[in-house]
Structures are given as C-alpha cells and as structure tokens.
Amino acid sequence: MKTFLVSIEKNLNTLSTLKYSKEIQHFEDENLLILFTGDNTLLGDELALKYQNQGMAFLKDLDHSFSLFIHDKLNNQLFIAKDKTGIEPLYFCDDKHHIIVGTHLKAFKELEAFTPIINPSSIGEYMQFGSILQPNTIFKDCYKVCAGEYVCFDLNKHSYTTSKYWELEAYYDDEKMQKSETDILKESHTLLQQSVEEASKNTNFGLSLSGGYDSSTLVAIAQAQSDKKLDTFTIGFHCDEIDEAPHAKAIAKHLGTNHHEHYFTAQDALKLIPKMCEVYDEPFADYASSPTMITAQLLKEHHLSSIISGDGGDEVFATAEDVHLFEKIDNTPMLLKQLLAQPLALLPIDKIPYLKNHNNLAKKIEKLQQILRAKNISKMVEARNTLFLEKELETQIKAYTKPLQNGFDMLNFRGSAQAVDEIIGSYFKTTMADGELIKSYSAMNHLDIKLHTPFLNPTLIKYMAQVPSSIKIKDGIKKYLLKEIAYQYIPKELIERPKAGFAIPFDAWMKNELKEVLYEQVNEKRLDKDNIFYTSSIINIRDQFYAGNNAYKYKLWRIFIFQLWYENFQKNN
Numbered sequence: 001m002k003t004f005l006v007s008i009e010k011n012l013n014t015l016s017t018l019k020y021s022k023e024i025q026h027f028e029d030e031n032l033l034i035l036f037t038g039d040n041t042l043l044g045d046e047l048a049l050k051y052q053n054q055g056m057a058f059l060k061d062l063d064h065s066f067s068l069f070i071h072d073k074l075n076n077q078l079f080i081a082k083d084k085t086g087i088e089p090l091y092f093c094d095d096k097h098h099i100i101v102g103t104h105l106k107a108f109k110e111l112e113a114f115t116p117i118i119n120p121s122s123i124g125e126y127m128q129f130g131s132i133l134q135p136n137t138i139f140k141d142c143y144k145v146c147a148g149e150y151v152c153f154d155l156n157k158h159s160y161t162t163s164k165y166w167e168l169e170a171y172y173d174d175e176k177m178q179k180s181e182t183d184i185l186k187e188s189h190t191l192l193q194q195s196v197e198e199a200s201k202n203t204n205f206g207l208s209l210s211g212g213y214d215s216s217t218l219v220a221i222a223q224a225q226s227d228k229k230l231d232t233f234t235i236g237f238h239c240d241e242i243d244e245a246p247h248a249k250a251i252a253k254h255l256g257t258n259h260h261e262h263y264f265t266a267q268d269a270l271k272l273i274p275k276m277c278e279v280y281d282e283p284f285a286d287y288a289s290s291p292t293m294i295t296a297q298l299l300k301e302h303h304l305s306s307i308i309s310g311d312g313g314d315e316v317f318a319t320a321e322d323v324h325l326f327e328k329i330d331n332t333p334m335l336l337k338q339l340l341a342q343p344l345a346l347l348p349i350d351k352i353p354y355l356k357n358h359n360n361l362a363k364k365i366e367k368l369q370q371i372l373r374a375k376n377i378s379k380m381v382e383a384r385n386t387l388f389l390e391k392e393l394e395t396q397i398k399a400y401t402k403p404l405q406n407g408f409d410m411l412n413f414r415g416s417a418q419a420v421d422e423i424i425g426s427y428f429k430t431t432m433a434d435g436e437l438i439k440s441y442s443a444m445n446h447l448d449i450k451l452h453t454p455f456l457n458p459t460l461i462k463y464m465a466q467v468p469s470s471i472k473i474k475d476g477i478k479k480y481l482l483k484e485i486a487y488q489y490i491p492k493e494l495i496e497r498p499k500a501g502f503a504i505p506f507d508a509w510m511k512n513e514l515k516e517v518l519y520e521q522v523n524e525k526r527l528d529k530d531n532i533f534y535t536s537s538i539i540n541i542r543d544q545f546y547a548g549n550n551a552y553k554y555k556l557w558r559i560f561i562f563q564l565w566y567e568n569f570q571k572n573n
Contacts (some may be wrong), residue, residue: 005019
C-alpha cells in the first residue's frame, strides 16, 4: 500500500513526523524532499529535476494517478498535489501549530498533533450525497486536495494558497470539433484502445465485468489486445431485478475470458458492511461498496495485483439524465422560474398527515422548487441528487450549519459549454470523483490492488469534451459512441438491455439479516450518548421505514452507515 504521512511543526518549520511506505518514490537531498505515490514511470531524482527546471508547471505533463509531497527547503515552502482526475486521495490539516499531510485521513489520528473534531456541516453533506465532496472532510480544519490542484504552503508566512494546474471545465469551453461522425468514432475508439493498452502494461491484472457497456467494452478491447485469456470478475445477486451476472457471463463467454462469479448474499452483507468503516476513511454510503470489497478479495485470491475498472464511462462518453428538461429550465428567464416555484412553496404538504409521508411527496415538491430556483445546470444536478433537504438537516443534526462550499459550488463552467457537458461535468467532479472513485480506489487499495481507469485518461477526456453533444447523445441514445465501439466486439442483442445498476437489496436486508445490527446502531440510548443527532428525528426515520414506508430506506441506510463509522472512530480515537 503506497502511503505517506508528514507533520510539520510551524514554529520550528521542521518535520516532526515523516512516514512513508517503501513502495513510493522518495527523493531527498539538502534542498529538497519529494514523496510520490504515482506509477513508477518517474523516479524520485527525475521528479526533482523536473521540479527544479519547471516548478509546479511539470504537473501538467503527468497523466497517471498520483499524490505528491514536496518540501522545498531552500525556499521554505511545501507543495502538495493530486492527479488530474482525483483517483488517489490526499488530505491536509492546517492549524495554529502544525501542517499535516497524508494519503489516508485515518492515519492522522496516529499523530498527537492532530485533534479530530467532527464537523456537523460535513455530516450534513454526507447525508445529502452519501459521501463528503471535495474540498471538505468529516473533520474540522481538515481538507481534501482537489483533483487537478496543488496547494502551496509558505512556511515563513504561515499561509497557503491553492492553484489549478488542470481544469476539466476548460475543455468544454473549447470550440467543438468539426469532424464527421465516422472520423470521431474511429478516433475515440483508437484513444480508448491506447488507454486500455496503457492500463494493461502490468500483465498481472483482472477486469471488472458487470455486463454493462462500460466494463464490457473495456474487457472486449483488452481481450482483443491480449494473447492469453484474461480474468474477468462479476458480482451477482439472488434477485432477478438487479442481477446482471448472467448477462456478464454470456459476454465473457463470447469474448473468451477466464470468468469468475461470486453471488453476494445476505451473509456477505452481514460480514462486510460493518467492516466498511475500516476500508473508507470517512463515512461512505455507496451501496456498491461491499460488493466492490468482495471483488478485491477475489482478485487477491487469484493472486492478481491490479484491476481495470469502468469508472468514469458515464461521465466521459455521456450519460446525461434530464438533459432536455434542464436545458429548458436553464433557458427560462429567472423571474418566470421564480413565479413557477412560488405556488409550490405554498402547498402545505408537510401539514397534511397522509401526504406528508406519502411516497416522499413533500420532498419531491421541495426539490422541484430548488431546481427551478437553481442559478445554473450544476446547481440543478446538485438539487436532483440531494437526499436530505437543508431544512431536514437542521432538525436532525445538532449544531448543523450549511458548508461554506462544496464540489458543486466550485464548478466553473463559463457559459460556452453545452447542457450535456455541464451535466456530465458536474457529475464527473462530484459524485464520480468523491463517490465512484472513492468506492473503487479504497476497496482495492485496502488489499494493495492497483486501480486502473482507462476512461479517465486525460487525453481521452479532452477529446471527448470537444465532441458535439449531438453525437455523444444521438437520437436519444446515451453514450452513443461507446455503444458503437462496443458493437464492433459484442453482438448488439447480447449487450443491449435496460441497465440494472450495481445495487444491492439493502432494504430487504435491513428488514431481516441486518436489522439487529442496525438497531444496535440506531436506538435512543446510542443516539443520546453520541449527542450528534436529534434523537427523536432519527428514530422517526427508522420507525417510518420499519412501519413499511420504503421511501425512508435511503435515509436510514446513510444514518446506519454513519453510525457504524462513528462507532469505529470512537474506538480508535
């Protein structure tokens, strides 16, 4: 596992703690210290030379995943940076006496200098989105380094600044390419082939295969490039509505891979879900986390050291939900949108007992109001993906205040991006970077498995950003180009079907196998003792779910996962 942890004592401007694993690149002389967790394509002395010649501008040339620490002793500065798409994590804490930097937030607690204080604002953000978005973390005065950014600490002035060296939104502002669909299809196919080939350089790898377009296309390309049968892995469920394993198996058979299946059971859930808090640094509620942990275990059992995953396919090749609705709302004058939202605000849904708890109706109306009042498409995406409303959080979390900013606030589309671009770009820099990637990277890294994500190759991202939206989503077909690439390897009838999604039947398990564990975490005595939530409000969510109101299942799941994480935090604090 590639990790480092550094603590600087401000008054002395010296390293009070320096820990790093033997797997990372390390360089040190009298003027410079560099720690680098990225692929071993660059050696420590090469990085030092690049920094000495170019300063931090050398980051623009790095296309692999990495986290970076530089102590410039000559100029009394610290630099920390994260890769362009944010695959590898990097955190920092800056208080009155110390600067702490590390690749794993839970490791900060090893330091006497670090005082972990839970941030109620971040709890609210977690409950809204299922994870905590950049730049925030669960702790006060502790932050994530954002994707494509570096932070410079001036040790003389005891201050820091952040700078972008790569910005996704800038690609969408470039002029769209004027090429034929045939040429775009050919070129995007070639770029994807090159990206898969790059990810396949380490021959000791497996591939995740869900049976959807993203993973199936990557497997097809990798198998076509290989002279041996590749290992593919699928997680199945004993629930026909969400089980895609039979489809994945049929695709694996067609492509000729060495295919492995594991059917995820309630017993797996009972064993793994309480252990999620050991894998993820912060509260993290993605339903697919525990199946991804199983995939990591399978890779380990088959002595494979890396995995090729389809993370980012939806964002790069464009699955844009509600694009036409958002586009129409965005083009509607703000005054008219406010007039449309006003009558909705007057509906007394929450005062009518039946309607108040009926199918989440009050919340749906509130979300529609937020979408109508949103200042841009990014804020519409935020409203659409928010589970808990602000007014709910105020009655549920003690000392809650809205975060000063989150990932949606930091998006910087400049007006020339198309609606599809703004939607997929918003997902890319929020729920993908702080959800999908965290899920995959953390589960794999926990077992020392390297994650490769061919869709997140910056060259491919830049190219696809300049493809007109009319080709990305053609005649209502999402991911049109990726699907056309897939059909060159896989018969359409084998892969074309409604996507079930990588979900788990967590609501059924909460009602049965996980019920006892859940009640141990979500009960009056425990909530009163923790003093984080307003007990009655949380118990109401639990009781509504167990009374048969399935609209509360998502809310209860996030509360349950937080309680598991917090229990583990208290034990180890």
